[in-house]
Amino acid sequence: MTPRAILPWLPNLITVARLFSVPAMVYFLLLGQMATAFWIFVLAGLSDALDGLIAKRWHCVTTLGTYLDPLADKLLLVAAFVTLSLQGYLPLWLVILVVSRDVMIVGGALLYQQLTRNLQLRPLLVSKLNTGVQILLIAVILAPPALGLSLPEAAVALLIWLTGLTTLVSGVAYLVTWGRKAMQSDEPR
16 A cells, blocks of 8 residues: 555544553553553644644545544543542542533534434534643643652642533533524424
């Protein structure tokens, strides 16, 4: 297979590699090897940027990739949140909020597709902000042992509450947005 033939699938291959990084990250978190888990998390984040850059730059966006990429992102973050909560690094209420929001988004997307047959996967701006805050929180939890840093507890606590707030606002924004669209598509013509 020539490099030119591989290029259209390269972003998807990178995304699949990110999917496979999730169990590795969880494994090292459970072993307490936070530094290794941190670097896996960082590489996964870089792979997310890389697959998007390649897909857009060389026009290799695929339907599979539009579903696979957000799935890989959600799986990485949910796995990190759940595992870090089980180890006492994150409060249970935050993990329940994060997981519930993601389940609601996936369930809402499936329901919306069923009702309208016109699902367009475009993240809301507040959702992008929320994802950024979630990533920052995981990095802040994992970075101290990996980089020898010491962070003030108040800063971590503030970031936890900010993550909770943006998660809640993002979830409500999706409910409102999809609810309006579903009601508009259900109106008699």
